[in-house]
Amino acid sequence: MNKTIILDDRPERKKSHISDSVIKQLEECTSLSIVTGESINSDNIEVSFDRYSLLAIHKSWLDNKGLTNKIVDYCKRNRKYLIIFSGGIGQSLLLDNYMRLNVNSASFYTDRLPLFIEKYASNNATAPLLEFLYGEGWRLPILMECRNYLWHGVYDDKYESEEAIINHLNSIFHKQSDRYSISDMNNMIYNEILKTKSV
Amino acid sequence: MRVLVLHNNNLPSFLLWDKEEKDISFVSKVISLPQTDIPDFDSFVCETLAFLKEEVYDAIILPYNTTNNPIEYTGLRIVAHLRLTSQWNCLTTPILLLGPDTSSEILQFCEFGSIIGSFNIFTMTINTEVAVVKMLKWIESCHSNDKTITTESFEYQDFLSRMKNLSAPANYSTHHSLANEWAIMRWNEMITMPVTLPNHEFENMLYYKYLRVLYSFSQNMKKWKKEHKNIETIENIPKGKKLVLIDDEWEKGWSQIISHIAESSGFSFTSCEIKKEWDRDEMINQVKHFIDNTDSDCYLLDLRLHDTDFDSDYLKREKKKLSGYAILDYIKQNNIANPVVIFSASNKVWNFKNTVFKEENVINYVLKETPESALSAEESYLLFIDFVNALRTCFVLSDLKLFANKQKELSVFYPDIKSLNETIHLLLLDKNEKNNSIYKACLMNLMTFLEEYIKDRYQLQIKGEGSTRSLILVEKNKKNNIVGDVTGHVFVSRELKSDSKYPIITGSYYTATSTEAISTFSELEDNDFGVLLSVLYIKYGVNPSCINNHFIPLKNLRNKVSHESGKVDISYQAFFDFYFKIIVPIIEQDYKLSNQ
Structure with a gap:
């Protein structure tokens, strides 16, 4: 089971965004630990976080403890998903190949958070942070990114060639195509948009 | 034509390097988020584009997005920064957005996506060098950086109206x-x-x-x-x-x-x-x-x-x-x-x-x-x-703090003085606006306190008749109660003003050896004013000028406004002086605080 930890140094904060019933649902998630960070040993974060594969941490705790880079590095090294949330974040950013998300508190504490945590626990999420943000339309950013590569034709470590993109798309959509045109991509994006609940 | 190209290696390759092409000078700048820390995108943009304070370009090219996730539309966010940061000199600079994105995608996923339709912002899905150069030439000929457009111009206001859906910060x-x-x-x-x-x-x-x-x-x-x-x-x-x-x-x-x-x-x-x-x-x-x-x-x-x-x-x-x-x-x-x-x-x-x-x-x-x-x-x-x-x-x-402190100090010895806290409250309530009703209430509060304090303790008694007649100040409820002989010391003058039923009274004190003529003054009588004056002069030895300046005007005013409406035309300072120069010395003498 994939375990999640939410570390918010001010537990009251979530009440501005979600109702008591959603908070109760969160508290009932067996795969979720909700902590304020008081018991976390800054010198040995592994002890506190090793058993979780998704860490959601409020930015103020990281700032106050001076642990931002340490936690970001730790998550990168150990292939853990990291969500950093704060009221001061104006622009959501997906980083580190969709492994890290910076998001506003209002976009983090939403009614669908308990459902997401349950789904993540059941190992059914292919790209958890994309699913967290876009629900059923989680393939949309991947499609748009691939289309961009095909459009500008500049390849890098992520997609070394057009073939890499085709393979990636085939694997996600369970297809056997040997070519994707911009027009094909536009149609696929359009269909994916219809599945997207909200962004 | 000098063109700035902002990108994260996500534009066609001919735009990724500095170069000259058909009289167009392309200046390439990479916009790439730092790998560590928690990048705040807006701060990152401001730091990265700070060079625009010093440099001027005829046009700017950029993709719709500069980060991994195309739906973030950070390129459009940069466009908004360019338009809203006056120090960067880009309020009207033509901007060309390049990418395969469709208008409906942009409008759906970017809350201020409609800025692509605002003045001097152009979009292109074609990715060839010929097409881009052609487009830039057209922009140069038809849409050069119009310096007459200001933030108050219609064009700019239209851009602002397209930004109206920009989300406000989320928490209180x-x-x-x-x-x-x-x-x-x-x-x-x-x-x-x-x-x-x-x-x-x-x-x-x-x-x-x-x-x-x-x-x-x-x-x-x-x-x-x-x-x-x-x-x-x-x-x-x-x-x-x-x-x-x-x-x-x-x-x-x-x-x-x-x-x-x-x-x-x-x-x-x-x-x-x-x-x-x-x-x-x-x-x-x-x-x-x-x-x-x-x-x-x-x-x-x-x-x-x-x-x-x-x-x-x-x-x-x-x-x-x-x-x-x-x-x-x-x-x-x-x-x-x-x-x-x-x-x-x-x-x-x-x-x-x-x-x-x-x-x-x-x-x-x-x-x-x-x-x-x-x-x-x-x-x-x-x-x-x-x-x-x-x-x-x-x-x-x-200054009322001094009043309040003194009240606190005196109330330890004489609790009844707390009734004067009312004046502090009233003056604070008045906020120095000199409200007549409030000033009248303050005057009554202070003067009534003094009158009651004195009349509860002292009275004037007439002794003898004819040439032996004299007015004596006595302390009530005491045996050897004579405080002093008022006769020949305290005099009053009454002047009836045409606009009032009540006379303006002036009181004076003379020493027994005084030879000064007393033409307009008469001997003190056994009345309210007489008791107060006698007590202040004789019992407490209050300085005559102090009485004339700080007691008598307020007493006259009190007599007037308590019987007829009228303006309590005195200063805030007058209350302060009455308290500190008349009331406080009396209480301190009686309770010997001044010697403690």
């Missing part, structure tokens, strides 16, 4: 900070010599930039400043006054601005240096400690001093009130006359106008304007004038 705390920084910025813009403010986190925020342009002071700021010169210099501030600021946002700029105003106006200023890392109880204790050790003639007090004040559930559950109210209580417990002005960005202060603020004798409240209040320069100025007026009132009324 952030909004509170934003409002504070907004008000700080407005105050600083109004003063003649703006101070250097600390770097504000929010100055980089796109939302803040948008509001700043949307609600900016008019272009006529210079003209406005000519009409409102040196507003930071507040004239006629009494000497030696001290202002104290209690505000958790003190270091965001309030301290610097108010310090500048204090220096220009001649009063001293101190900030209570509240630290954000303090928990609620520690913060309240630290502020109380500060108050105990800092004298002030005006406390400028914010109501939300701690993050928990933004959490209504916490306040309800813990049965706490806003931390600012706890501090207000403490200030007033220390001295009921401590002048307090509430300094808040919360509209909720209006709710307390007629309740808490009245109970606590708050002098006034000054609203820190919020962006959404969309005030004009003149309206912002009126809020500043509220601050100036509140300050003046506090500095005048701060």
